[in-house]
Amino acid sequence: MADIIPLDTLSPGQSGIVSSIEGEDSLVQRLYEMGLLEGSRIEFLRKAPLGDPMEVRIEDRFNLSLRRADAHLILIEL
Amino acid sequence: MTTAADERRQARPESNEIRVALIGNPNTGKTTLFNALTGHRAHVGNYSGVTVEKREGPLRRAEKKVSIVDLPGSYSLSAHSPDELVAVRVLLGDMEKEPRPDVVVIVADASNLERNLFLATQVIELGVPSILVLNMMDLATANGLEIDTQALSEALGVPVLPVVARTQQGLDKLAELMQAPEELTKPAPLPVYPEEFLQERDRLRERLEKLNVPENLLQPFLVKRPLVEIGGMVEQEILRAAGDEARQAIEEARKTLTEKGHRLRSMEASCRYRWIRRECGPAIKETKPSGHSSKERTDKVDSILTHRVWGTALFLILMTTVFQAIYAWSAPLMDMIDGFFVGLGNLVSGIVPAGPIQSFLVDGVIAGVGGVLVFLPQICVLFLFIALLEDIGYMARAAFLMDRLLSRIGLSGRSFIPMLSSFACAVPGIMSTRTIDDRRDRLATILVAPLMSCSARLPVYTIFIAAFIPQRNFFWFFNLQGLVLLVMYLVGIIVAIPVTFILKKTLLKAKTPSFLIELPPYRRPLVKNVFYRMYERGREFVIRAGTIILAVSIVIWALTYYPRPDAIAEDHEHRVEFINGVYTEKLAGVGFDASAIPAPGSGEDLFEYIAASDLSATDDQKDVLDAWIAKLHVLETQVEGAYLRQSYLARAGKVVAPVVEPLGWDWRVGMAVIASFPAREVIVATLGVIFDLGGDVDEGDQGLIQKIRDAKWPDGRPLFTIPVAIGLMVFFALCMQCAATLAIMKRETNGWRWPIFAFVYMTGLAYLGALIVYQGLSMIL
Numbered sequence: 001m002a003d004i005i006p007l008d009t010l011s012p013g014q015s016g017i018v019s020s021i022e023g024e025d026s027l028v029q030r031l032y033e034m035g036l037l038e039g040s041r042i043e044f045l046r047k048a049p050l051g052d053p054m055e056v057r058i059e060d061r062f063n064l065s066l067r068r069a070d071a072h073l074i075l076i077e078l
Numbered sequence: 079m080t081t082a083a084d085e086r087r088q089a090r091p092e093s094n095e096i097r098v099a100l101i102g103n104p105n106t107g108k109t110t111l112f113n114a115l116t117g118h119r120a121h122v123g124n125y126s127g128v129t130v131e132k133r134e135g136p137l138r139r140a141e142k143k144v145s146i147v148d149l150p151g152s153y154s155l156s157a158h159s160p161d162e163l164v165a166v167r168v169l170l171g172d173m174e175k176e177p178r179p180d181v182v183v184i185v186a187d188a189s190n191l192e193r194n195l196f197l198a199t200q201v202i203e204l205g206v207p208s209i210l211v212l213n214m215m216d217l218a219t220a221n222g223l224e225i226d227t228q229a230l231s232e233a234l235g236v237p238v239l240p241v242v243a244r245t246q247q248g249l250d251k252l253a254e255l256m257q258a259p260e261e262l263t264k265p266a267p268l269p270v271y272p273e274e275f276l277q278e279r280d281r282l283r284e285r286l287e288k289l290n291v292p293e294n295l296l297q298p299f300l301v302k303r304p305l306v307e308i309g310g311m312v313e314q315e316i317l318r319a320a321g322d323e324a325r326q327a328i329e330e331a332r333k334t335l336t337e338k339g340h341r342l343r344s345m346e347a348s349c350r351y352r353w354i355r356r357e358c359g360p361a362i363k364e365t366k367p368s369g370h371s372s373k374e375r376t377d378k379v380d381s382i383l384t385h386r387v388w389g390t391a392l393f394l395i396l397m398t399t400v401f402q403a404i405y406a407w408s409a410p411l412m413d414m415i416d417g418f419f420v421g422l423g424n425l426v427s428g429i430v431p432a433g434p435i436q437s438f439l440v441d442g443v444i445a446g447v448g449g450v451l452v453f454l455p456q457i458c459v460l461f462l463f464i465a466l467l468e469d470i471g472y473m474a475r476a477a478f479l480m481d482r483l484l485s486r487i488g489l490s491g492r493s494f495i496p497m498l499s500s501f502a503c504a505v506p507g508i509m510s511t512r513t514i515d516d517r518r519d520r521l522a523t524i525l526v527a528p529l530m531s532c533s534a535r536l537p538v539y540t541i542f543i544a545a546f547i548p549q550r551n552f553f554w555f556f557n558l559q560g561l562v563l564l565v566m567y568l569v570g571i572i573v574a575i576p577v578t579f580i581l582k583k584t585l586l587k588a589k590t591p592s593f594l595i596e597l598p599p600y601r602r603p604l605v606k607n608v609f610y611r612m613y614e615r616g617r618e619f620v621i622r623a624g625t626i627i628l629a630v631s632i633v634i635w636a637l638t639y640y641p642r643p644d645a646i647a648e649d650h651e652h653r654v655e656f657i658n659g660v661y662t663e664k665l666a667g668v669g670f671d672a673s674a675i676p677a678p679g680s681g682e683d684l685f686e687y688i689a690a691s692d693l694s695a696t697d698d699q700k701d702v703l704d705a706w707i708a709k710l711h712v713l714e715t716q717v718e719g720a721y722l723r724q725s726y727l728a729r730a731g732k733v734v735a736p737v738v739e740p741l742g743w744d745w746r747v748g749m750a751v752i753a754s755f756p757a758r759e760v761i762v763a764t765l766g767v768i769f770d771l772g773g774d775v776d777e778g779d780q781g782l783i784q785k786i787r788d789a790k791w792p793d794g795r796p797l798f799t800i801p802v803a804i805g806l807m808v809f810f811a812l813c814m815q816c817a818a819t820l821a822i823m824k825r826e827t828n829g830w831r832w833p834i835f836a837f838v839y840m841t842g843l844a845y846l847g848a849l850i851v852y853q854g855l856s857m858i859l
Contacts, residue, residue: 025308032347033154035193049386050482061190063597
């Protein structure tokens with residue numbers, strides 16, 4: 001079985017597939033609309049200089065910034 | 079049954095104008111397309127009743143009259159922010175004074191089509207004739223994407239056009255389509271949702287219909303929103319209209335669907351994306367990119383610009399440059415504008431005879447207009463930078479870098495640009511909070527933005543620093559005056575931290591916001607767009623801030639000008655007569671017969687008479703004549719001061735005198751502070767008049783600096799001591815002495831509640847700050 005870990009525990013450069021997104025409905029729907037959904041390939045690019053938020057790349061198409069607290073609720077299959 | 083929305087549609091003026099709406103995700107080049115189509119001839123206004131910016135312009139080089147509206151960028155029609163709600167309502171024809179568009183142009187980023195099609199399928203579902211524009215086709219091709227527009231068009235049921243807005247490629251074809259809306263058919267609804275879901279939606283619609291829910295909320299697109307979007311804007315509106323029974327109907331429908339195994343919160347996304355992949359996927363082919371893709375370039379740049387060391391350093395250098403530009407580069411232009419209005423004032427004084435009309439024109443209107451326009455260079459420089467950095471794609475990174483710091487006080491990186499703008503002027507700063515989607519975050523940002531030291535405070539700091547802070551260097555390069563100026567700038571920021579923190583814990587209590595934004599690829603800026611954005615912002619500032627400042631300046635002028643008691647005028651005439659007598663005698667003493675000179679009413683009269691008539695006078699005699707002119711001028715500034723000291727405003731100053739005494743101020747300072755209500759910098763000119771120097775002083779005026787140093791209390795103590803001066807500067811750092819900011823706050827928050835709150839809390843803080851500084855320093859010094 002593949003490892004499933006929260007997005008914020010990935011190290012920069014690591015990537016995986018989104019297996020589930022938890023959290024508040026409005027945020028989850030926002031993520032969906034912005035193109036981050038279960039099954040999306042996601043790559044953790046880097047953290048901001050102060051450690052938060054983080055920059056991720058979705059489906060090799062576009063980059064999003066999100067806070068680590070929100071990233072914690074996104075589970076990634078490595 | 080006709081609803082309000084129907085009536086509005088019917089009330090639409092019969093015209094042959096074709097209305098086109100542009101909609102699309104942020105960063106798809108929608109505004110570039112809009113500018114290219116309209117040829118930079120946009121009219122910027124507001125949608126009626128809301129504070130969402132509306133940009134509208136005519137299609138250029140068109141045979142028919144086509145009006146294009148640039149809707150706010152949005153990812154979805156599910157409307158999380160006021161901006162997005164406006165987009166939905168315009169498309170549904172449900173916006174007041176806003177006829178439903180004849181054609182919708184959906185702008186999509188060709189490189190990121192799948193995500194963009196999410197919004198496209200929603201728009202197509204609304205049933206308005208639509209065109210899908212694939213923008214930035216060149217980048218998509220470079221990134222190795224091949225898009226079969228024919229297949230895509232068949233799948234979606236709308237025409238699909240590849241364009242490159244930056245180079246205007248493909249725009250002629252688009253313009254052609256826009257001008258023939260009759261040839262576009264209403265697209266058929268896309269079979270995105272499963273049958274089971276649609277049945278449940280129809281059942282819900284029937285139940286809500288019986289509950290008198292307004293019909294505009296029952297359109298097929300909207301009535302299903304409560305099912306897929308829990309707690310959304312549509313659900314809120316339905317509940318407001320029909321209350322508990324509607325809630326029950328919605329909850330039952332949700333329950334039925336959940337029991338059938340549907341996950342509602344991901345329902346829309348999974349249905350749409352599944353449909354998009356199935357139907358549109360085959361039209362998109364990915365091959366190996368030729369050369370470097372834009373993505374790789376962006377990653378390389380980002381690894382430097384958001385680097386822990388280099389990124390931070392570059393950010394600081396960039397922000398310093400912006401500040402330097404706002405304050406140093408705009409200075410020559412500001413001096414020119416200032417000089418122009420002083421010259422204009424003098425010119426008008428020469429033409430219009432002295433009296434209330436002259437004073438109204440010169441001290442009210444011209445000074446008021448000049449006081450606004452003098453800030454225009456700074457506003458333009460600021461927006462030149464912001465537009466440039468936004469066009470490049472850096473602004474999103476700046477917000478990314480600053481998010482952590484702002485999150486500590488309960489805000490997010492989105493508040494960064496408004497705060498930065500507020501260092502030039504809070505008016506554009508507050509206007510730029512519209513992109514903050516969380517209402518409470520936005521309000522908190524609006525309320526603390528005026529604490530940032532705007533450029534109107536600079537003249538106040540300059541004069542008091544020049545008068546009271548010694549010009550001294552220490553530690554080789556620190557200059558004491560510069561250091562004090564820096565501290566004044568920091569005061570606002572330092573005070574803003576606890577204020578925001580407390581606001582977010584009390585009045586604007588909410589959970590910590592998220593910071594979910596897209597970081598767009600870096601792009602070469604389009605110079606034309608950047609300058610156009612700057613022009614738009616500058617114009618908006620002049621119109622919005624200008625009219626208010628001008629109006630309030632005129633009121634304050636009237637309060638300083640009136641009343642005009644005869645006693646002062648008579649007294650002045652006696653003094654002039656006396657001086658004329660004294661100097662006629664003095665001239666006789668040096669052998670000059672002045673009896674031929676008509677008794678002058680003012681120094682100007684005498685000067686002109688002497689200049690015009692061919693007087694033969696010796697050097698000694700000339701000296702006396704010059705002294706005579708000078709003495710008359712002194713009398714004039716004295717009478718100006720005498721009028722002001724008994725004006726309505728002075729009376730107000732005397733009323734507040736006991737209140738401001740603990741700050742070390744006398745009534746004259748209190749009065750000058752009241753006079754600076756329309757705009758802070760007015761205090762410099764007011765102090766000039768109060769201390770008998772006339773109003774033509776500026777912050778560098780040595781005479782004013784000397785007068786301020788020499789001003790005394792009635793008992794002979796000096797009025798302005800260092801504690802008073804620093805206290806006054808702190809007062810101005812924290813106070814809300816700006817009518818334009820209050821007016822913009824009223825507009826952006828839809829009411830007087832928040833501007834009044836801001837005025838009260840800031841004036842309170844300013845008073846407290848000045849009190850602590852004055853009393854504290856008085857004890858030490």
